[in-house]
Amino acid sequence: MLSDPATPRFGANYVPSQGWFYSWLDYDPVAARRDLADLAGLGLDHVRVFPVWPWIQPNRAIIREHAIEDLLDVIDAAAEHGLTVAVDLIQGHLSSFDFLPSWVLTWHRGSLFESETIRDGLTAYVDAVARAVASKPNVFAITLGNEVNNLWPDSSTTPEASTAWAQDLLVTVKKAAPDVLALHSVFDDAWYKPDHPFLPADVVDLGDLSTVHSWVFNGVSRVDGPLGPATLTHADYLVELAAATSLDSSRPVWLQEIGVPGPDIPAHLQAEFTSRTVELVIGNPALWGITWWSSHDIDRRLLDFPDREYDLGLFTVDHQRKPAAQALADAITEIRATGVTHQPAGTLGAPFNPRTDPSRRAELAPGSAFHQAWVEARTTGPVRITLPS
Known part of the structure; x- marks a missing residue:
């Protein structure tokens, strides 16, 4: 399932054009096929899809087969358009909203990462959905969830607990779907926040490849603006951090999310940002592929999203x-x-090893001395990051 690194894959994170992810509640197979035709027309080869956890498992003892059938139909629709599919399981977090079943809330409340009762329910959910989607030949990957570290601190955890949680559920995925990639996905606080309970080592040790999400609103666009070198190379920087931190020099890195959020990237500069960012990251030998966030805009009749979420699509809602x-x-x-x-690439030594000293992660963050040194060096060509042993 790992592609030739000389030909990285290209895809999109699938956000339905009609009704956002609420469309799972009233699934329309014709609308899904129209959306996927849009994406195939760009030359993409894959999509990442997001079933919503509480709508499949509204009670710890119930797995809604009809909801799984709708997911399988999306996978079939993708195949009809020549697209392979990665399925995320625990949503969890989507576009600033969290979706959790009622059996983990109110007086049932417990930590998703520490409660054995919730773990039992999650394991049943992960097993059922992974087993179902693995029956489809165009499914190539299953990710535990979309940026599951967004669910902390509302669900308390420690580095030890978050690692064990992911390890256990990845075992469940592999047993249910042994022939697809099993992955763990977190956003970049795992790389940049000293007290964050999800660790850089988890990104590069857990699952079959590493995933990174490059969002310029994390502070990097404030370093030098929408088309500055720090902003344009942030995706390459994260791929480099992951490649350097892995103990396996051949482990691929999937740029699983990247997009053009306003106002950080104004509308009139979004095409140039896209072209130049792809140009700067595509030659990284660790890169497995690029998956754009997102496929379609969010209809502005839907309320209460952060403004930047509405216009992230490659396509408008029409x-x-x-x-x-x-x-x-x-x-x-x-x-x-x-x-x-x-x-040919130069090298730059990091001041510490994030595997062994995660408390120093702020020294890697956008605008740090090391980051700025890397950006400056990157202006003359690729720069591999090396770590002290």
């Missing part, structure tokens, strides 16, 4: 291709026509 989408399609066409050249 299926119009946006400038970033065209830039991505053009980049894909060129890369597939010419291939990827891995340029």
